[in-house]
Amino acid sequence: xxxxxxxxxxxxTFSVTILALMCAMASLSDNLNSxxxxxxxxxxxxxxxxxxxxxxxxxSLTMNITADLQSLFTWNTKQVFVxxxxxxxxxxxxxxxxxxxxxxxxxxxxxxxxxxxxxKYRFVDQxxxxxxxxxxxxxxxxxxxKTGKMFADKIVMSGYRLPEEYR
Amino acid sequence: MGWIGDTVxxxxxxxxxxxxxxxxxxxxxxxLHMSKDPIRAGEIVVFNVDxxxxxxxxxxxxxxxxxxTGEVEVLTKGDNNYGDDRLLYAQGQLWLQRHHIMGRxxxxxxxxxxxxxxxxxxxxxxxILIGALGLLVITxxx
Numbered sequence: 001x002x003x004x005x006x007x008x009x010x011x012x013t014f015s016v017t018i019l020a021l022m023c024a025m026a027s028l029s030d031n032l033n034s035x036x037x038x039x040x041x042x043x044x045x046x047x048x049x050x051x052x053x054x055x056x057x058x059x060s061l062t063m064n065i066t067a068d069l070q071s072l073f074t075w076n077t078k079q080v081f082v083x084x085x086x087x088x089x090x091x092x093x094x095x096x097x098x099x100x101x102x103x104x105x106x107x108x109x110x111x112x113x114x115x116x117x118x119x120k121y122r123f124v125d126q127x128x129x130x131x132x133x134x135x136x137x138x139x140x141x142x143x144x145x146k147t148g149k150m151f152a153d154k155i156v157m158s159g160y161r162l163p164e165e166y167r
Numbered sequence: 168m169g170w171i172g173d174t175v176x177x178x179x180x181x182x183x184x185x186x187x188x189x190x191x192x193x194x195x196x197x198x199l200h201m202s203k204d205p206i207r208a209g210e211i212v213v214f215n216v217d218x219x220x221x222x223x224x225x226x227x228x229x230x231x232x233x234x235x236t237g238e239v240e241v242l243t244k245g246d247n248n249y250g251d252d253r254l255l256y257a258q259g260q261l262w263l264q265r266h267h268i269m270g271r272x273x274x275x276x277x278x279x280x281x282x283x284x285x286x287x288x289x290x291x292x293x294x295i296l297i298g299a300l301g302l303l304v305i306t307x308x309x
Contacts, residue, residue, distance in 0.1 A: 005303045023276055081246060085208050097208035099228035126231050140209045149274040152209060
């Protein structure tokens with residue numbers, strides 16, 4: 001019971017167990033954080049709004065996105081992935097979520113930001129339902145930890161509406 | 168429903184680097200979980216494309232869910248990629264359906280997968296390890 005092999009094995013098992021325990025504690029410490037992020041999104045302009053040759057509506061818009069996500073960062077935070085999605089309902093689809101813009105926030109200092117941008121990804125419907133369509137803009141964040149559980153949440157902003165006519 | 172642990176080995180790490188270069192470093196161990204909850208934008212999913220044997224771990228950026236059947240069509244993209252995954256899907260395929268998706272990534276343990284990576288990259292280490300273990304077994308007193 002005192003050979004090198006047995007002792008090396010015992011040491012290795014113990015170290016891996018401690019490592020796993022430390023990772024678990026680091027991850028659990030994230031639950032102590034109660035984040036209070038804020039955000040506002042303004043649609044500055046509808047750049048164009050057309051029915052594409054394949055029959056689906058597409059719209060290009062410019063938005064002003066402000067957010068303060070500093071309270072999401074803990075010492076166990078590697079980075080935060082943030083994105084803005086348009087959410088709406090159509091007769092065929094109970095839910096449509098279309099990501100319009102996203103970014104990776106590497107540190108807390110970058111987490112209080114303001115950006116004016118056109119949609120990064122194409123806002124295309126399945127069909128031709130977007131004229132006069134009311135939709136929500138949701139700001140989602142996904143916190144990637146250095147170790148442990150990822151968590152995500154969102155802020156829903158409602159009251160947006162697309163034009164009645166193509167332009 | 169079940170937990171699948173999935174080691175990021177040298178081949179899968181290419182996709183991982185595309186998705187989350189800073190987030191999931193080489194050698195990380197990604198925890199996957201599949202539940203009946205509907206798939207929503209922002210979730211990181213693992214999926215297989217017909218004809219490709221290596222699963223891809225990317226984020227859902229578009230969701231269209233049918234009123235009548237509840238079935239869902241999603242589009243994915245690696246966070247650090249410029250374009251979406253349509254180039255990766257099968258010929259003519261524009262969307263992923265639920266049956267393509269094997270699980271969601273829910274958590275992460277760094278560095279744990281390094282043992283597998285080292286053994287895959289340098290097979291000689293695998294042989295040395297197995298040889299040493301075999302030797303230990305043979306020479307142990309009881």
